[in-house]
Amino acid sequence: MKLEQAIQSEHFDSIIQKAGLNVLYTAWWLKTLVSNELKVFGLTHEQYNVLRILKGKHPELMCVRDIGSRMIEKSSNVPRIIDRLELKKLAERSTSVTDKRETVITITPKGIDVLKLASQQINLIYKNAIQMNDEDSAALNNLLEKMRTKE
Numbered sequence: 001m002k003l004e005q006a007i008q009s010e011h012f013d014s015i016i017q018k019a020g021l022n023v024l025y026t027a028w029w030l031k032t033l034v035s036n037e038l039k040v041f042g043l044t045h046e047q048y049n050v051l052r053i054l055k056g057k058h059p060e061l062m063c064v065r066d067i068g069s070r071m072i073e074k075s076s077n078v079p080r081i082i083d084r085l086e087l088k089k090l091a092e093r094s095t096s097v098t099d100k101r102e103t104v105i106t107i108t109p110k111g112i113d114v115l116k117l118a119s120q121q122i123n124l125i126y127k128n129a130i131q132m133n134d135e136d137s138a139a140l141n142n143l144l145e146k147m148r149t150k151e
Contacts, residue, residue, distance in 0.1 A: 003018065003021060003022045003025060006023065006025055007021070016130055019147075023144070023147070025085075030129070030130075031045060033125050033129055034048075034125060037118075037121050037122060037125055038118060038122075039116055040121070041117065041118045041121075042088065043114070043118060044081075044084075045073075046071070046073060046076045047081055047084060047085055047090075048083060048115075048118060048122075049066060049071055049073075049076075050071070050078065050081050050082065050091070051085065051090060051091070051107060051111055051114070051115045051118075052115065052119075053067050053070045053071070054067070054091060054105060054106060054107035054111070055107050055111075055112060055115055055117055058106065058107055058141050059106070060102060060106075061094070061096070061104035061105065061106050062105055062106070063096070063102055063103065063104055063105070064078050064079055064082065064103065064105065067105065072117070082105055085111065089108055089110050090107065090108055090110055090111035090112075090114055090115075091105055091106065091107055091108060091111055092105065092106055092108055093105050094106070
């Protein structure tokens with residue numbers, strides 16, 4: 001669907017403004033698709049992101065600060081997200097062996113299983129919803145990274 005149809009407007013101050021709005025709208029659209037699928041697993045987008053981060057370092061332990069620095073949405077409240085994951089038995093907190101003041105987190109076997117199943121479904125959403133070949137996807141990745149050069 002064209003952006004103009006989606007937001008029912010054809011007036012943009014510039015092509016750059018339209019591109020920015022298009023990125024925001026597309027991100028919202030994709031996040032909504034993913035979030036709806038994650039509900040089946042009892043996960044939020046942020047909880048899924050934390051599980052992916054923990055799995056990426058598994059079996060190493062991670063501190064909250066390191067998890068936060070890898071989050072897609074940097075404003076996420078990582079300790080609260082970890083609280084929820086602990087309640088679901090998907091992650092565990094413990095005290096660091098090297099620094100007793102530091103709390104470290106790991107993904108549990110149940111967390112690995114839930115993440116695996118959720119990731120399979122999310123990958124299907126990407127495959128079915130994003131109608132681009134590898135060449136177009138690579139070009140889009142390059143354009144998005146170019147867009148963030150001043151990050």
